[in-house]
Amino acid sequence: MLYTVDIFFVNLSKFFSSMQNKNKQLLYTINSPSDLRKLPKKKLPQLCDELRQFIIEELSTNPGHLGSSLGAIELTVALHFVYDTPNDLLVWDVGHQAYGHKILTGRRDVFHSNRKYKGISGFPNPSESEYDTFTAGHASNSISAALGMAVAALQNKEYDKKVVAIIGDGSMSGGLAFEGLNNAASVPNNLMIILNDNHMAIDPVNSGINQYLLDITTSKTYNRIRYELYRALRKLGIINEAGKAKLQRILNSLKATLTHQSNIFEGMNIRYFGPVDGHDVKGLVRILEDIKDFKGPKVIHLITKKGKGYKFAEEFTTVFHAPGKFNKETGERIDVKSGENTPPVFQDVFGSTLLELAKVNSKIVGVTPAMPTGCSMNIMAEELPNRCFDVGIAEGHAVTFSGGLAKQGLIPFCNIYSSFLQRAYDNIIHDLAIQNLPVVLCIDRAGIVGSDGATHHGAFDIAYLRCIPNVIIASPYNESELRNLMFTAQLKNNGVFAIRYPRGVGYQYDWQQAMSEITIGTGRCLKEGEKLAVLSLGPIGNTVEEALKTIDDVAHYDMRFVKPLDKKLLDVIAKKYTKIITIEDGAIKGGFGSAVLEFMAEHNYCREICCLGIPDRFIEQGSPHELYTEIGLDVVGIKNTIAKILKA
Numbered sequence: 001m002l003y004t005v006d007i008f009f010v011n012l013s014k015f016f017s018s019m020q021n022k023n024k025q026l027l028y029t030i031n032s033p034s035d036l037r038k039l040p041k042k043k044l045p046q047l048c049d050e051l052r053q054f055i056i057e058e059l060s061t062n063p064g065h066l067g068s069s070l071g072a073i074e075l076t077v078a079l080h081f082v083y084d085t086p087n088d089l090l091v092w093d094v095g096h097q098a099y100g101h102k103i104l105t106g107r108r109d110v111f112h113s114n115r116k117y118k119g120i121s122g123f124p125n126p127s128e129s130e131y132d133t134f135t136a137g138h139a140s141n142s143i144s145a146a147l148g149m150a151v152a153a154l155q156n157k158e159y160d161k162k163v164v165a166i167i168g169d170g171s172m173s174g175g176l177a178f179e180g181l182n183n184a185a186s187v188p189n190n191l192m193i194i195l196n197d198n199h200m201a202i203d204p205v206n207s208g209i210n211q212y213l214l215d216i217t218t219s220k221t222y223n224r225i226r227y228e229l230y231r232a233l234r235k236l237g238i239i240n241e242a243g244k245a246k247l248q249r250i251l252n253s254l255k256a257t258l259t260h261q262s263n264i265f266e267g268m269n270i271r272y273f274g275p276v277d278g279h280d281v282k283g284l285v286r287i288l289e290d291i292k293d294f295k296g297p298k299v300i301h302l303i304t305k306k307g308k309g310y311k312f313a314e315e316f317t318t319v320f321h322a323p324g325k326f327n328k329e330t331g332e333r334i335d336v337k338s339g340e341n342t343p344p345v346f347q348d349v350f351g352s353t354l355l356e357l358a359k360v361n362s363k364i365v366g367v368t369p370a371m372p373t374g375c376s377m378n379i380m381a382e383e384l385p386n387r388c389f390d391v392g393i394a395e396g397h398a399v400t401f402s403g404g405l406a407k408q409g410l411i412p413f414c415n416i417y418s419s420f421l422q423r424a425y426d427n428i429i430h431d432l433a434i435q436n437l438p439v440v441l442c443i444d445r446a447g448i449v450g451s452d453g454a455t456h457h458g459a460f461d462i463a464y465l466r467c468i469p470n471v472i473i474a475s476p477y478n479e480s481e482l483r484n485l486m487f488t489a490q491l492k493n494n495g496v497f498a499i500r501y502p503r504g505v506g507y508q509y510d511w512q513q514a515m516s517e518i519t520i521g522t523g524r525c526l527k528e529g530e531k532l533a534v535l536s537l538g539p540i541g542n543t544v545e546e547a548l549k550t551i552d553d554v555a556h557y558d559m560r561f562v563k564p565l566d567k568k569l570l571d572v573i574a575k576k577y578t579k580i581i582t583i584e585d586g587a588i589k590g591g592f593g594s595a596v597l598e599f600m601a602e603h604n605y606c607r608e609i610c611c612l613g614i615p616d617r618f619i620e621q622g623s624p625h626e627l628y629t630e631i632g633l634d635v636v637g638i639k640n641t642i643a644k645i646l647k648a
């Protein structure tokens with residue numbers, strides 16, 4: 001009893017001291033950016049510190065994207081201080097760096113629900129807040145979207161409306177970003193682009209654009225002098241906007257002559273300012289105030305440190321991009337998956353199998369668009385660095401580049417997350433399938449991914465690949481099947497061979513078995529039964545297996561291939577069963593179940609068929625378990641469906 005009373009008082013005193021802290025903190029006085037704009041400028045560094053601590057504290061127990069948000073704190077505070085948000089529009093690229101933005105725009109008190117089921121989204125989401133101006137999650141779209149808004153502002157005669165795109169150097173490597181820049185140079189607009197350069201994507205980057213940005217960073221003194229010269233001349237009234245453009249051109253040619261290097265942005269007639277220290281909040285406010293009213297498109301190039309202000313995140317940048325739970329004092333990560341006591345994550349099975357195959361087959365190469373750690377291709381890159389290519393955040397290019405490699409006799413294993421592969425649709429059709437090129441498309445994160453939510457669920461790949469001729473689509477039941485499919489794919493020229501597998505841990509401890517060939521287009525019967533047949537595709541079949549443990553007389557088939565379908569097996573099934581359920585971790589419309597329905601219709605089988613999968617709506621964030629429960633793909637949901645069909 002005494003003990004309980006003790007705990008009560010300890011908790012009470014903790015509660016009061018946290019209330020006192022909150023009362024002392026500036027952050028708790030900011031309920032919207034208009035509160036922020038009332039602060040004196042000198043208070044902004046304090047606000048940045050508090051915001052940073054808030055994010056570290058919160059993310060240590062409620063996982064999310066840490067490093068990028070910490071690196072963008074000063075920028076976020078400066079933007080909301082200078083711009084009249086939400087009337088002015090901020091467009092965040094990817095949006096994983098926008099936690100500070102969420103907290104300052106009225107979501108501080110619900111931030112504990114970040115990325116949780118029914119909570120707030122981990123990315124800017126216009127249906128969540130008027131401050132989130134555009135869907136974010138996939139990289140490199142901010143310049144195009146913001147340019148559209150900036151052009152619309154002029155068309156709508158909203159001449160005071162400002163539009164700002166905020167893009168990282170990693171996302172700047174995407175082709176879409178360049179398409180936006182190219183267009184920004186040719187259409188009337190007053191777009192502001194903030195290039196947040198931390199020399200990192202998730203992994204370190206060494207692309208052409210990054211090398212280039214590093215080079216202009218080193219010509220810092222020149223840019224600084226030039227900016228100060230503009231300022232002084234403008235203050236003295238010696239130069240106006242038109243004169244400034246002329247002066248800029250003269251200085252640019254002078255600089256190009258002196259340094260043998262021209263500025264890519266200025267070469268496109270987009271004014272360039274920088275490089276600027278992205279962690280000096282007062283300096284940022286000053287430069288934004290100075291140039292926000294300049295006409296025409298402009299870029300400010302910020303230099304920032306990913307993970308800024310949290311030493312573990314600064315040091316172990318890739319790990320702390322999205323570290324999961326961690327001990328805030330020691331930096332130790334908690335609950336790390338794929339340990340000795342769990343089966344491996346599928347991505348690690350992919351990574352180590354690729355290395356194993358590549359050591360035997362010298363034609364194999366790996367291609368990844370900026371996800372070497374994310375897909376575990378780093379396992380191969382460490383041993384065979386010359387045979388792995390990180391091509392930047394450029395999925396379309398990754399596919400076409402793989403096509404080129406394949407055309408010259410190599411066997412590329414091109415690994416792309418399902419939702420990001422959407423970016424490369426035409427490349428798959430035009431650059432691979434028409435030529436029947438042997439590229440192994442390893443589609444990671446296929447199916448429900450969990451807390452990243454609607455932009456990241458790998459829902460559509462089966463549907464969008466199934467209609468393309470010359471494409472094989474397979475999904476392994478478990479880890480050893482993944483290995484067998486990868487082994488099969490490199491044995492001979494099969495054209496495009498897509499292998500889809502999910503995020504997260506698999507099912508086998510003894511997964512590293514000798515590999516064997518799987519006959520393309522064959523499924524298998526896992527359990528006999530008379531009353532009904534369940535046809536599953538991929539690892540979701542393990543949930544079916546679990547559900548069937550307590551149900552008698554229901555058969556289970558692991559179909560393995562969506563294309564080509566195992567027609568022989570389907571004939572047997574159609575002849576034996578009148579009731580069939582298809583189950584897939586993908587969109588129902590156009591997916592594996594649709595393929596089975598097409599088969600039945602083509603062959604005049606009139607059967608009662610129920611298709612389970614991801615329904616025809618966007619699924620928000622949550623744990624995979626919560627989301628599978630919501631859409632009836634958990635053990636209970638599958639059992640309920642079977643019971644309903646058996647009763648009917």
Ligand SMILES: Cc1ncc(C[n+]2csc(CCOP(=O)(O)OP(=O)(O)O)c2C)c(N)n1
Binds near residue numbers: 139
């Ligand atoms: C189209 C697409 N491909 C890949 C990703 C995965 N991804 C998320 S953040 C990120 C790195 C972004 O780097 P950068 O823009 O420099 O931002 P930073 O994290 O360094 O702040 C990548 C590759 C994505 N979100 N979208």
